């Protein structure tokens with residue numbers, strides 16, 4: 001007997017209501033770096049070196065910590081004006097009109113909402129491969145065709161290929177520095193994309209890691225009222241991934257579309273206080289940028305001197321080519337209590353490494369060397385050579401739906 005046949009009319013209605021609720025809940029499931037990293041994570045053992053989720057081991061700066069503690073007693077109130085103070089601080093610093101900035105608990109939400117707003121079964125989602133996966137998960141929910149294009153020889157987004165592959169584009173996602181490679185897409189390329197894109201499409205520039213790099217922000221394109229939304233987060237250089245603050249910056253008519261999914265909600269007041277204090281801290285970004293670059297360079301020097309290859313990065317993460325199946329290396333490292341990042345299917349022998357503190361990277365060197373000593377190399381083919389060459393030296397885009 002089929003289960004459904006045993007349902008009474010009333011219980012069937014309840015069942016249908018519950019399934020509709022479950023579908024709606026699924027439709028709004030937001031993928032984050034935390035959830036993507038957690039898919040690979042096990043329970044950490046004491047003393048674990050955790051360099052798998054592009055977190056910042058330094059946490060919030062001292063001024064932000066003090067702001068959180070000072071704010072805690074007021075935690076019983078919504079205190080929405082703290083959000084206004086944050087908006088005022090950021091927009092004055094950047095020379096942007098306040099209505100061009102919307103604040104969220106992290107940038108995962110506006111990333112997700114942008115994809116849902118501007119893609120559909122008729123309007124494709126265009127991204128780089130390897131690229132940050134969260135947008136693709138959102139595009140699946142909106143039923144959009146997902147167009148993945150390989151990075152260029154310099155590991156930038158291949159703007160020409162992105163344009164050529166998707167005349168039906170609804171949203172172009174450009175993550176610069178890119179997650180997972182930490183490589184930049186130059187500002188003129190983004191300008192070129194905006195100039196040549198289909199009329200009704202939007203360019204989403206994810207600047208989660210911009211502060212670690214020497215890259216030029218796309219905020220000037222927002223100020224010029226172009227069809228562009230810039231995402232920023234306090235989860236990376238500001239060390240506030242667990243506190244939650246991010247933003248979408250764009251023309252008010254574009255941001256209004258995102259609000260259809262989120263509505264108005266109060267931000268945690270501790271996040272607002274900590275983010276405002278962090279923005280006002282003059283030395284935080286240059287000091288942390290320099291520290292990250294120094295530790296990253298030392299790691300690259302160590303890798304090069306031991307004959308390992310990696311993709312040079314301008315961020316707090318990079319791709320390391322283990323020249324053997326990535327999963328094998330990740331598991332072997334975890335056995336040594338060092339947790340490294342996930343692989344991307346298009347580069348099956350690369351693992352993503354987050355730049356941690358110097359002692360964490362020292363522990364990583366030791367564990368990696370031990371793991372690689374036991375390695376069996378698998379007739380490796382470099383990522384760039386694996387791509388199908390285009391006659392003029394570019395690469396054919398890889399398209400999936």
Ligand code: PLP
Pocket residue numbers: 032033034053054105106107108109111132175179206208232233234235241245246
């Ligand atoms: N965009 C990119 C490229 C990321 O890597 C992340 C997190 O790692 C985010 C957005 C979102 O971060 P959050 O929601 O913590 O602000």
